Amino acid sequence: MPKTNPGRFFEDFRLGDRLVHATPRTVTTGDAALYTALYGTRFAVQSSDAFARAIGYPKSPLDDLLVFHVVFGKTVPDVSLNAVANLGYAGCRFLAPVYPGDTLSTVSEVIGLKENSNRKTGVVYVRSVGTNQHGDTVLDYVRWVMVRKRDEAAPAPEEHVPALPKALEPDQLGDACPVIDPEAYDTVLAGQRHRLNDYVAGECIDHVDGMTVEEAEHMLATRLYQNTAKVHFNQFTEGQGRFGRRLIYGGHVISLARALSFNGLANAFHIAAINGGRHVAPLFAGNTVFAWSQILAVEELPGRDDVGALRIRTVATKDRPCGDYPLKAGDDYDPAVILDLDYWALIPR
Template sequence: MKTNAGRFFEDFTLGETIRHATPRTLTHGDVALYGALYGPRFAVQSSEPFAQAIGYKHAPVDDLLVFHTVFGKSVPDVSLNAVANLGYAEGRFLAPVFAGDTLWAISEVIGLKESSNRETGVVYVRTTGFNQHGERVLSYCRWVMVRKRDKASPAPEAHVPDLAGVVDPAEIARHAPKLTIDSYDFDLSGSADRFSDYEIGERIDHVDAMTVEEAEHQIATRLYQNTARVHFDAMGAAATRFGKRLIYGGHVISLARALSYNGLANAFTIAAINAGRHVAPLFSGDTVSAWSSVVDRADLRGRDDIGALRLRLVAVKNRPSADFADRDADGKYDEGVILDLDYWALMPK
């Protein structure tokens, strides 16, 4: 059989390594299209002179464009037959990526667990993205619910990996070893707020909102070469429990990150993703807004000019973010919460 129907749960083996097809060279055109889709305004990624003034050789590609591109490489081999992408952990952005760099990826299967209904199973993978020089630029874990080919087929012995709840900030100092923040221009960045201006427990409602249209989320997902059927195939999607096309969860992450500029303009790069959960689905016509809370602050070893903020970014739909409460004592979310993402961002002191 020459066509690829994608892997089902039974096709995965604990410990196997999958080398994903189709390396992807990111161009200035890809960067411009990403900006047109989400409207991010962070100065480091928007301005070549600004980025060079603080030590980058060029304006780096947006961290999440890198993430989505690497993620897209893994879809045909991991989640083509997915029911849902469930979560993320141990994400590390290891080196900046620039227009002209080529990304490719491998994934290791680190966990398998059949669902109680025996119709699906959860597959855990650690995916690593490399550039054309073989240097690691990104590593993250994700777990995804995948259909079984045959409900009666035997399942492998269950193994759920032990994943860290938070990336040690000592590991993220190496993300920006050559930056010189002395030349960081707070007028051009759009905010005077620095690392010391944010308090643990502080909540920032990002005010702005974006309505998602059908065409734009499909353009975005095609940009990442993400082939998951639930995002494109209206006939196939009609047979799912949602009854219509589902917007790629990474689209929500990028929307929320872009919205977070209003309040976190100087959180100029994502250094690590500690955890992430797609709480509920998003569909065309829904309007996304977001809020962030400051979970922790960390000094970086050997740096007195940059700190790391641990931020919890929560995206919601169809109501202003200020209308939403945090989770209740039982961990239950308000109806309309669609994303809960825990990450470290670097910020000038």
């Protein structure tokens, strides 16, 4: 048995397997500073302890996506080291705030398996749960990923495709957001005057700005998350591969799009849930990322009169401004589209 981790192949997964992932991680203000430097994020609750305290947090929580990336990164050595593609996310809920000094760990369960008809690969569905040092669940999500088989002749497992929610419901949102004082939420300091009911379902917002990505940046980010997927780091090997270059971690694109979305969604300060997401096309260093969003729903949260939720579809493109809200070209995605993300964000009422 080798001392190095070869990663699991498709036939190594069994339905119900419980994978306790390595590398618990204490997240700090150092990580928060790097996150700001990597994406330029400006949401006031995460940027200012004073702002966060004024509305009812004990101090600034860490950015939700930083938490997501750290929890996700731990799953890579056990789930996706031999992955061909990260296919999707569903049912992702943020369940407790994470503060500097908290330690994050991740455990996953294999909840679905489906061999592909080519017998060379299969789809693995895992539910991953991130917890803090007190054992509280901070994040719970499902992802599915296409994984290579070690041996094409290996027998296929019994097929099981889990039922996954298309979207979370409003009554499932908000556990990671303490009750805030919406009067104390200063929209001038937050950068935009619009609250929950200033948005209407169907409206589209071009986030205007573009952000070019460098190799050093996405590698710094992906290492910060201790995500070890080989395709992001190794030009020697990737240079001989399909794209001839390193692939950028899909989560980096999500964070870039979220940071750009501040321009139009400045008060949507907390991602409460990710309903689903697709990395439609790869991003490479040198590309410039743009984004636009459509408001899919404007909802109150049962039992809460401090915040409500916007269901948002954020679409990111590369080298293509989003003034005309690019999405589809016929039945396919517009070739410039790289991300199609459906999530719930909380916003003061």
